[in-house]
Amino acid sequence: MALSQEFRVLLEREPKFIDIMCSLEATAKQPKGMINETKEVVAIARKFNDEVVRPYALELDRKRTEDPEFLPWEFVKKANEWGFYSMWIPKIFGGKGYCMPSMSYFIEEIGSACLSMANLIGVHYLGFATLTATWNMRLVNRLARKVVKGEKTGDPCLISLAITEPGAGTDVEESELVDRGKITGHAEKVKGGYVVNGRKVFISNGHLSAWHMLVVYGDLKRPSDTYVVLAVPTGAKGFSFGRQEHKMGQKGCPASELIFEDCFIPDELVAMDEGQSRGLFRSARETNMQIIDYVVSVTRAGVGAFGTGVARGAFEEALKFAGETEVDGKPLINHEWAQCMLAEMYKNVTIARLCYVETNYANGMYGIFKTLQMKPLYYYAKMLPKFYIDLVIAPMMNKNWMTKLMRKIGLDGQKDEEIHRTSGWASIAKVVGTDMGIRNCQLALELMGQAGLRQDKVVEKHLRDSKLLQIYEGTNQLNHLNIFKCLIARSCPRAVVFDE
Numbered sequence: 133m134a135l136s137q138e139f140r141v142l143l144e145r146e147p148k149f150i151d152i153m154c155s156l157e158a159t160a161k162q163p164k165g166m167i168n169e170t171k172e173v174v175a176i177a178r179k180f181n182d183e184v185v186r187p188y189a190l191e192l193d194r195k196r197t198e199d200p201e202f203l204p205w206e207f208v209k210k211a212n213e214w215g216f217y218s219m220w221i222p223k224i225f226g227g228k229g230y231c232m233p234s235m236s237y238f239i240e241e242i243g244s245a246c247l248s249m250a251n252l253i254g255v256h257y258l259g260f261a262t263l264t265a266t267w268n269m270r271l272v273n274r275l276a277r278k279v280v281k282g283e284k285t286g287d288p289c290l291i292s293l294a295i296t297e298p299g300a301g302t303d304v305e306e307s308e309l310v311d312r313g314k315i316t317g318h319a320e321k322v323k324g325g326y327v328v329n330g331r332k333v334f335i336s337n338g339h340l341s342a343w344h345m346l347v348v349y350g351d352l353k354r355p356s357d358t359y360v361v362l363a364v365p366t367g368a369k370g371f372s373f374g375r376q377e378h379k380m381g382q383k384g385c386p387a388s389e390l391i392f393e394d395c396f397i398p399d400e401l402v403a404m405d406e407g408q409s410r411g412l413f414r415s416a417r418e419t420n421m422q423i424i425d426y427v428v429s430v431t432r433a434g435v436g437a438f439g440t441g442v443a444r445g446a447f448e449e450a451l452k453f454a455g456e457t458e459v460d461g462k463p464l465i466n467h468e469w470a471q472c473m474l475a476e477m478y479k480n481v482t483i484a485r486l487c488y489v490e491t492n493y494a495n496g497m498y499g500i501f502k503t504l505q506m507k508p509l510y511y512y513a514k515m516l517p518k519f520y521i522d523l524v525i526a527p528m529m530n531k532n533w534m535t536k537l538m539r540k541i542g543l544d545g546q547k548d549e550e551i552h553r554t555s556g557w558a559s560i561a562k563v564v565g566t567d568m569g570i571r572n573c574q575l576a577l578e579l580m581g582q583a584g585l586r587q588d589k590v591v592e593k594h595l596r597d598s599k600l601l602q603i604y605e606g607t608n609q610l611n612h613l614n615i616f617k618c619l620i621a622r623s624c625p626r627a628v629v630f631d632e
């Protein structure tokens with residue numbers, strides 16, 4: 133039944149119905165196949181938790197506390213064997229092609245047992261999502277197939293994302309601030325490619341990755357116009373690893389320094405530069421902002437899922453403890469105050485999950501997942517036989533017209549209000565999930581008393597790990613500003629965000 137004009141006007145009034153109810157819009161449009169895929173993914177994650185994550189989580193944390201140079205290859209090889217590094221690479225690029233939203237449920241599961249290990253898998257998709265957001269189909273195809281090959285040969289091929297610099301963290305996460313950052317990452321155009329200089333810090337999985345999606349700038353006086361996104365292989369001349377950070381939590385996952393000294397990167401490894409971004413519907417600056425928003429709309433939902441996971445892990449430990457412990461002559465679980473605390477923790481997990489799920493809907497309707505979740509394309513991709521993909525589809529991906537077509541659909545086709553909606557929701561998911569993560573760790577420790585402080589009860593590690601979530605993928609302060617910018621400011625004519 134079509135809505136009357138009067139009703140349509142009422143729904144457009146702030147807060148816009150579509151902004152607050154992406155799920156309702158999405159339910160009829162999403163392919164049903166995604167439901168079973170998601171269930172399958174969660175079941176696999178639970179099996180992996182039982183067999184690999186829980187038995188090794190505390191040991192890895194201890195090993196890397198004692199020796200931060202020790203690299204967790206054993207775990208990465210296991211995750212590679214289980215097929216997790218190509219699980220969410222679309223089938224047309226040779227991957228397993230599980231639906232994208234199922235990844236956040238997977239990450240919640242792994243995060244409930246160990247955030248370091250969730251990050252050792254999840255961050256690979258931060259690198260892959262950045263490459264995908266440039267819609268450079270030739271490079272996406274090239275790197276995706278290396279990841280798939282790495283799974284077959286048992287030699288993991290991970291991708292990292294390197295944006296943060298020693299003097300610029302928040303600034304380079306938010307395109308409107310990038311011109312104010314103390315940026316040194318410079319890419320100079322030379323014949324046949326770029327020469328890169330600069331340093332990147334706190335790069336998750338840096339030392340473990342075979343490829344690094346590197347964001348640098350063609351002109352340090354106007355970085356927001358001159359993003360250069362490069363795919364840099366480990367071993368490139370002029371590229372080396374520096375120190376690994378000694379951090380308070382998520383110790384199992386390395387945070388690396390990457391050093392570039394006159395490092396030449398050929399044109400074929402340029403995912404996006406000013407020349408390419410200028411040719412699109414928006415200005416180069418706006419396109420760069422759009423690409424960052426595209427990526428963070430997925431990855432912030434992912435960090436929200438990490439937070440949900442750790443909130444759940446803390447809840448589950450507290451629940452187990454309350455069931456096993458006697459206080460005042462009766463089980464702790466039968467004390468009313470303990471029941472209220474456990475109910476609060478359960479509620480926190482649920483709220484956090486709802487936020488990342490709603491963000492998934494937004495990404496599926498308006499963001500980077502959109503093309504993959506269109507019903508005809510979704511089922512077409514599922515049905516394609518492998519030989520057809522390899523013989524017909526893969527060569528097509530290497531054509532320049534394919535990159536142009538996908539940029540037209542993906543970047544030019546996205547409306548400004550759709551960018552704001554997905555980006556705003558992603559910030560909500562990130563802030564809520566990570567705050568709930570910390571909150572539940574604190575509540576669990578309160579309920580468990582001294583037992584919670586013991587390392588074999590895991591909650592102490594969960595608390596250390598969860599603090600980091602509030603910082604990466606944009607600090608929670610920055611994400612609050614983004615919520616204001618994307619979802620509130622447009623109905624306040626006098627509001628200025630990121631004022632100088």
Ligand SMILES: Cc1cc2nc3c(=O)[nH]c(=O)nc-3n(C[C@H](O)[C@H](O)[C@H](O)COP(=O)(O)OP(=O)(O)OC[C@H]3O[C@@H](n4cnc5c(N)ncnc54)[C@H](O)[C@@H]3O)c2cc1C
Pocket residue numbers: 255292293294295296300301302303305309333334335336337379382387600603604605606607608609610
């Ligand atoms: C464990 C870990 C893993 C990471 N992994 C990666 C990775 O894989 N790749 C990568 O590129 N980066 C990574 N990072 C870097 C991360 O994205 C940055 O730490 C984050 O963006 C914050 O930057 P900063 O630490 O430099 O803080 P700063 O930018 O120095 O901020 C300091 C404080 O000032 C506030 N602030 C700054 N600017 C503003 C503003 N304009 N308005 C209001 N408040 C402001 C911040 O909220 C914060 O409270 C990782 C970080 C950690 C801790």
